[in-house]
Amino acid sequence: MQRSANPTLSDGTKLSDLINLETREVKMRTLSDPELYELEMERIFGKTWVFLGHETEIPNKGDFVVRDMGSDSVLMARGADNEVYVSLNVCPHRGMKISTHDVGNTQVHVCIYHGWAFKPNGDFIGAPVEKECMHGTMMTKEQLSLKKARVAIYGGLVFATWNIEGPSFDEFLGDAKWYFDTLWCRTDSGMEVLGPPQRFTIRANWKTACEQSASDGFHVLTLHRWLSEVGPYRKPGSEGGGGDLTPEMYGTEVYTAHAHTMRCIELDRKIRRLTGKEPADLSVKEKLEALPPPGLTKEMLPEMLRRFSDDQLKVMAWRPPQVGNFFPNGLFEFVYIPTPDGVIGVMALHAYVPKGPDKLEFVNWILAEKDTPPELKATMLRLGVQLLGTSGMVEQDDSDTWPHQTLAAKGAMSKEITLKYQAMYDNAKPEGWPGPGDVGDGFTKDDTQWRWWQYWHELMSAEN
Amino acid sequence: MLQKLLEPTPLPPSFKANRVRAGDSLYNEILDFLYDEAEMLDNLRLSEWAELITKDLEYNAPLRHTRTTTQFAQTYSRNVQHLHENYGSMMMRVKRITDTKSAWGEDPPSRIKRLVSNVRVFKTDKENEFKVESYLLLTRSRFDFDYFDLIPCVRHDILRREGSELKLARREILLDQVVIGTPNLGIIL
Numbered sequence: 001m002q003r004s005a006n007p008t009l010s011d012g013t014k015l016s017d018l019i020n021l022e023t024r025e026v027k028m029r030t031l032s033d034p035e036l037y038e039l040e041m042e043r044i045f046g047k048t049w050v051f052l053g054h055e056t057e058i059p060n061k062g063d064f065v066v067r068d069m070g071s072d073s074v075l076m077a078r079g080a081d082n083e084v085y086v087s088l089n090v091c092p093h094r095g096m097k098i099s100t101h102d103v104g105n106t107q108v109h110v111c112i113y114h115g116w117a118f119k120p121n122g123d124f125i126g127a128p129v130e131k132e133c134m135h136g137t138m139m140t141k142e143q144l145s146l147k148k149a150r151v152a153i154y155g156g157l158v159f160a161t162w163n164i165e166g167p168s169f170d171e172f173l174g175d176a177k178w179y180f181d182t183l184w185c186r187t188d189s190g191m192e193v194l195g196p197p198q199r200f201t202i203r204a205n206w207k208t209a210c211e212q213s214a215s216d217g218f219h220v221l222t223l224h225r226w227l228s229e230v231g232p233y234r235k236p237g238s239e240g241g242g243g244d245l246t247p248e249m250y251g252t253e254v255y256t257a258h259a260h261t262m263r264c265i266e267l268d269r270k271i272r273r274l275t276g277k278e279p280a281d282l283s284v285k286e287k288l289e290a291l292p293p294p295g296l297t298k299e300m301l302p303e304m305l306r307r308f309s310d311d312q313l314k315v316m317a318w319r320p321p322q323v324g325n326f327f328p329n330g331l332f333e334f335v336y337i338p339t340p341d342g343v344i345g346v347m348a349l350h351a352y353v354p355k356g357p358d359k360l361e362f363v364n365w366i367l368a369e370k371d372t373p374p375e376l377k378a379t380m381l382r383l384g385v386q387l388l389g390t391s392g393m394v395e396q397d398d399s400d401t402w403p404h405q406t407l408a409a410k411g412a413m414s415k416e417i418t419l420k421y422q423a424m425y426d427n428a429k430p431e432g433w434p435g436p437g438d439v440g441d442g443f444t445k446d447d448t449q450w451r452w453w454q455y456w457h458e459l460m461s462a463e464n
Numbered sequence: 465m466l467q468k469l470l471e472p473t474p475l476p477p478s479f480k481a482n483r484v485r486a487g488d489s490l491y492n493e494i495l496d497f498l499y500d501e502a503e504m505l506d507n508l509r510l511s512e513w514a515e516l517i518t519k520d521l522e523y524n525a526p527l528r529h530t531r532t533t534t535q536f537a538q539t540y541s542r543n544v545q546h547l548h549e550n551y552g553s554m555m556m557r558v559k560r561i562t563d564t565k566s567a568w569g570e571d572p573p574s575r576i577k578r579l580v581s582n583v584r585v586f587k588t589d590k591e592n593e594f595k596v597e598s599y600l601l602l603t604r605s606r607f608d609f610d611y612f613d614l615i616p617c618v619r620h621d622i623l624r625r626e627g628s629e630l631k632l633a634r635r636e637i638l639l640d641q642v643v644i645g646t647p648n649l650g651i652i653l
Contacts, residue, residue, distance in 0.1 A: 101530050101532065102530045102642060104531060104532075193544075194466070194543055194544055195527070195541055195543030195544030195545075196527055196529065196541050196543075196544060197544070198527060198544065198546055199527075199642065200643060200645070200646070200647070200648070200649075201643055201644065201645050201646075201647075202647045203647070222566075223566075223568060224566075225564070225566040226560050226564040226566045229564040229565070229566060230559045230560055230564055365544075366544055374465040374469055375469065377466050377469075378466060378469040378470055381470065381543070381544065381548070382550075382553070385545060385546070385548045386548075386549070386553050386556070386557075390546040390644055390649050391525075391546055391547045391648065391649035391650065392648075393557060393560055393650070395648070396570075396647070396648030396649075396650035397567075397568040397569045399569070399647035399648045400568055400606075401568070402647075404607075
C-alpha cells in the first residue's frame, strides 16, 4: 500500500475511490479491508484522542487497569503524584507485555520476562542486578521508559493520545464541549463508575459499531422495535404493543468538526405526562424539577443550576443530548427510561475497541454521579445491565447485526455496494436553539453519521 | 452502602456434612430438574421455563478479572455484572422473545446445547431449599456460521420445593471468560 494523501491499496484502489463526497456514499469494502485497518490504526488511533476509562476506576496511588488504544495495549495507572498516566504496556527490552492482569495495584510494574521494572508513570526504575547494568550503557534510563501517551482528564473521563504535539483535548472536542459539559460536568463531586466495565467480543469491524454510534437514529425504529412492543416504550393502552417508536425520533441532532455527534431528544411529551401541563408554560427550572437529568434528583438540582449558563440549562430541560459519540470509538448514553416506578435515568459509556479488521471488543461502563443516592444508583445500574451491554435487551440486537455487515463487506459484488447517508437536513437550527456546532432539527437524519465518515476521510488522507 | 444494595443474598456454604450423595433420590430428582430445564431452554419453551422460577428470583452473572493466584478470590466483580436480574426483569427477557416479532438478537434463534455436569447437591438451613452446584458448557450455533460460541460456566443455584415442585429461587453464573466470546448474553444460562 502506498501511504500518500490519497493512499493506494495493493490492488490499485485509491482511498478516494472508496468514498463519494458528493453523493455521500462509502463502499462496503471499508468495513473489512485489512490494509485500510492498518492505516486506521496509524492515522486515526495513532493521532486522535482515544477514550480509555474513568479516573474513579483507579482511585488510589498505584492502581492500574489495562486498556487498549487502537491495536495497542496500554497501562492506565495512578502515579505517586496522584496523576493519571497512560503508557504502552510493552517492555522496551524484548517486547513482553508488562502487565497480563486486567486490574491491580502496584508501585512497581516488573516485567516477568527479564525483570525490568517500571513506575506507574512509566519511568524505568532498573533491571535486576543493578551493578551489572543489564540494560547496557548505550541508552539512558529516561530513554528506556515505557512509551508514554499524552493524557487528558475531562469530567473524570480519561483520554490519551500518541499525538504528543497535536491539538489539545479541548480543540479536539471543539463545539461538542458546550454540550458534553452538560453531561459530564453537572455536579461539584463529579461522576463515578459503578463498577468495572463489561467486556465481550463481536466478530465485526470496529466501524460497524462506530458509524452507528455517531447518532444513527433510524435504526432504533426497526432494530429496536421490541422497545415499543413489550419494552419500556410500550404506549399505555395500545393493544399488543403497537411497535411505533416514531415519536422518539424527533428532536435536534448536533454534529461537530471532529465528528463528535449527539441526538438531543425532546422531553416535552414526558414532561407533559409527568406534570399534566404544557412544557411551554413551565420555566426551565420547573421542567428540570419535573424531570431531572439522569442520575440527578430534585435535591441535587440547585447545585447543577449554578454550574451552567441559561442557554445550556434551556437545552438540558428541552432537548438534552441522550445518545452520541466521541470520535473515533466512544459512545455515550444518558437516557430517560420510562418504568412503572417513574422515569429512571441510565448513564453508560462504550468503547468499541478494534481487534483486527473483523473483530471488536465491546467495553461497557455504567456510571452515576458520586452524589446520586445509593438506592437510585442501584436501580440505574440494574436497568443499565438489563438494557445495555453484554446481556442488554437493546444492544443484543446491535451486536448480532454488525457481524453480518462485516461478512458482506468481503463479497466480490457486495464490497462494491455503498453505505448511503443521503437523508439530509434541509432546515436550519430549531428556533431559539442556543448551542454551537452544526445542528439539524426535526426527524432524525444521516448528517451526523456522514460527518463521522467525513472526518474519517480527513484523517485517512492526512499524510502526517 | 451501594455495595450492600447490589450484593446478592449470600449463598449457604457447601459443607461436606450437608452433601447429598450422588444416587440419593433427592439428588436424582434435582438432576432430573436440571436436565429437564436444559431441554426446555434448548427447545425454546421459555414460557414453560418461566413457570420454574420463583417470584423472589435472584439471577446474576458476575464479571471476571484476570488477577494473580493470590488474588483468585478477587477475580469476581459483583457490583456491575453481566446479568443482574430479578423475577420482573427475567420475565421481560422471556416476553421479548415470546411476545415480539423483533427480538433480532435471538430471532432466528441460536441452536444451543446446554451440557450439564459435575452436579453437587447440599442441604441448607432451610428444609425446603437445596444448594446445587453444576458445570454448564453451552454451545451456541448461530446462522450458517461454521464455528460455535462456547460459554463454559459454573452455576450455583438454590432450588426450593414449593408444593410438589422444585423451583429455581437463585442462580449465580460464574463465567470463565473475562471477555465474553459471544455477541450477547441474550440467552438463558
